Amino acid sequence: MDGSTQQKPVHADAQREAVIRVRNLTNRFGPQVVHDNLNLDVWRGEVLGIVGGSGTGKSVLLRTIVGLNKPASGSIEVLGVDVLNGPEEDRRRIEKHWGVAFQDGALFSSLTVLQNVMAPLREHTKLSESLMQSLGGLKISLVGLPQLSCGKFPSELSGGMRKRAALARALALDPEIVFLDEPTAGLDPIGAAAYDELIGELQHALGLTVFMVTHDLDSLYAICDRVAVLAEKRVLVEGPIEEMTKVDHPWVQEYFTGPRARAAQKKG
Helix, strand or coil: CCCCCCCCCCCHHCEEEEEHHHHHEEEEEECEEEEEEEEEECCCCCCCEEECCCCCCHHHHHHEEEEECCCCEEEEECEEECCCCCCHEEEEEEEECEEEEECCCCCCCCCCCHHHHHHHHHHCCCCCHHHHHHHHHHHHHHHCCCCCHHHCCCCCCCHHHHHHHHHHHHCCCCCCCEEEEEEEECHHHHHHHHHHHHHHHHHHHHCEEEEEEEECHHHHHHCEEEEEEEEECEEEEEEEEEEEEECHHHHHHHHHHHHHHHHHHCCC
């Protein structure tokens, strides 16, 4: 005998750590049911793209996970913490481990870019003013904005610069998870590609887990490790984007095999 042993194969999911677990989630607004017993796992270190047709509740799902929407039922764990029913102090603690960049940035219009980026530091830390300014400037540089932008107000920025400023704010507390809501919406193709590249670089450099709501096929092919498709009030299917073309569902087939999908695949 050579001393070697034959190991049993381990299922891929058993080797992963779910940093977000959504179970039996139901969201409704009046009589309208948006999600019905939705289940989803997000693995540490991945870029997960959330896609679906209009009205499937992509942004609602993101807002529910980060606590901005109260679901009718279900459970959500983030980094092992029950964010719906757990103690408030645990909830507050875990908020420091994620950052959120909403559509068009959602920056505070009366604050400068630097002040916007410093806002999470003011809320969650007791750092000195000078240290917060230094850290804010570092995050602004990290997302590719010039230091000249620190003193500008959101109204003085282009759409692409606002999105980068929002990303800098999302990274202010060195989070483990970043939530992005339609990050390339409204950008021209060059700006969108540059933003995708930035997300990919930051994800690898910082070890981020990225939860990205998007409709942009180029983004899905460029940086997403997996895709989760919302349809029929649930996660219809999830997996590598290459597997989506095999799914026997009208919307999935139209979305992932149409002309735009073929063009995006060639770019990716």
